[in-house]
Amino acid sequence: MAHEFLCRGARVRVHPDGRVEVLSDPAVCYCPYVEAAYGVKRIDRRAVERIVKTKMEGFGFCRPCRRFDMGLWVPFGSSEIISVCMEEGLLDCAVTVCEGAGTVIAWEASLVQGIGAMLTGILKTSPIREVLEYVERHGGVALSPGDARIDQPEGLRKAVSMGFKRIAVTVIGPRAKDIGDIRDIEAENPDVRVAVFSTCNTLVKPEDIAWLEKADVVCSSASKLVRELIGPRALMQLGVSIPVFILTQFGKELALTYLKRVKGSLVVFRARMPYIVEKKQPIPKPGHPSRCP
Numbered sequence: 001m002a003h004e005f006l007c008r009g010a011r012v013r014v015h016p017d018g019r020v021e022v023l024s025d026p027a028v029c030y031c032p033y034v035e036a037a038y039g040v041k042r043i044d045r046r047a048v049e050r051i052v053k054t055k056m057e058g059f060g061f062c063r064p065c066r067r068f069d070m071g072l073w074v075p076f077g078s079s080e081i082i083s084v085c086m087e088e089g090l091l092d093c094a095v096t097v098c099e100g101a102g103t104v105i106a107w108e109a110s111l112v113q114g115i116g117a118m119l120t121g122i123l124k125t126s127p128i129r130e131v132l133e134y135v136e137r138h139g140g141v142a143l144s145p146g147d148a149r150i151d152q153p154e155g156l157r158k159a160v161s162m163g164f165k166r167i168a169v170t171v172i173g174p175r176a177k178d179i180g181d182i183r184d185i186e187a188e189n190p191d192v193r194v195a196v197f198s199t200c201n202t203l204v205k206p207e208d209i210a211w212l213e214k215a216d217v218v219c220s221s222a223s224k225l226v227r228e229l230i231g232p233r234a235l236m237q238l239g240v241s242i243p244v245f246i247l248t249q250f251g252k253e254l255a256l257t258y259l260k261r262v263k264g265s266l267v268v269f270r271a272r273m274p275y276i277v278e279k280k281q282p283i284p285k286p287g288h289p290s291r292c293p
Contacts, residue, residue: 001126003062003099006174008034009202009222009285010048011123014062022048027202028222030283032241033074059118062099064130068114068138072261076238078197078219079116081258082168083109088257091195094168095155100128101135102148103155105162108139121172121200122150153181156194160185166193173201173221176211183214195250201226216251219244220274222282231274241280245273 003014009027014020022045034040038054040047052061060066072080085091086109093107098115099122106112115135127148135142142148143155152171159167171178179196186194198215202222209229212218220226220243227243236246236255246255259266 002124003122003126004124005099006121006123006172006200006203007048007052008043010045012048012052014052014056016126018056018063020049020052020056022052025285027285028282029285031222032280032282055118061118062128064100064128066100066128066131066134067118068111068134070114070117072113073117075262076242076244077116078170078199078217079113079119081217081254082116082170082195082197083113084258084261085168085254086112090166090254090257091168092164092166093159093162094170095152095159096168096170097122097125097150097152097172098131098135099125100131100148101125101142101145102127102150103143103152104135104140105143105155105159105164106135106140107164111135111138111140114138116170121174123172123174125150150175152178153185156182156185160189160192165191166195168195168197170197170199171215172199173204173208173212173223176204176208179211179214193250195254213247216248217244217246217255222284224284227274227276227281231276234273237271237273237275240275240277242282243274243276 005012011023013023026043026048029043038051055061082094094112096104096115098104102125125148132142132145152169156169169182186192196215198212198218204223204225212230218230230245233247234245236252238244246252
């Protein structure tokens with residue numbers, strides 16, 4: 001079985017033999033993060049393939065030699081915030097997704113960051129023995145190691161059954177409806193507090209917005225829809241090029257705890273949300289709300 005995931009809105013499949021197949025066009029033609037990280041200024045199918053191959057060759061993405069030692073990678077990434085807050089004692093564990101393992105319940109902060117540092121929106125995956133073994137040796141367990149199933153609500157149920165009380169759960173845009181199930185599970189367990197991190201939202205549709213509103217932290221990705229409809233609800237915003245919107249007091253507590261660890265200078269000021277600098281935003285492909293020049 002292959003691994004399928006989203007990269008800049010394009011659906012990508014990596015076959016067992018390492019062959020990369022880009023199944024659809026990317027949703028953006030420019031992204032400031034992609035330019036900074038990969039030196040790519042114009043994103044097309046060939047660029048997506050190059051990005052994926054770079055991750056495979058340099059970091060073992062979708063391969064048995066996958067690396068988990070990347071450290072803090074993205075300035076305001078979900079795994080960065082979650083792992084730091086686990087180290088600070090605000091969170092007990094995280095329910096995340098790893099290619100080669102599926103849904104993972106992780107109680108070691110370094111494992112959470114190791115999984116998430118180079119991750120993209122995983123849609124389907126299959127077991128990789130070496131990845132599963134690494135997870136089990138370093139403070140985590142796969143929900144379903146036999147088939148590497150992805151099921152975040154069931155991952156939360158397992159985390160609760162293991163005795164964890166303050167749990168972060170990541171949910172990608174194509175599975176936004178899972179946020180409703182996660183909140184229902186939280187309501188069934190009054191002593192459990194869940195921080196929902198909504199990620200990989202480039203392809204979010206209008207009908208998904210109601211689910212994203214139930215999250216604590218929402219990454220805007222390259223979605224103009226998220227900027228326009230989620231941004232105004234934010235209590236706080238991290239970043240400008242790829243804004244991360246903090247929607248709840250719990251989310252704000254987590255974000256501020258993370259910011260204490262950020263190296264480098266920061267500026268803080270009051271602003272009407274969202275705070276958008278147009279020239280620094282990703283540029284959607286033709287047919288999306290914005291057009292390429």
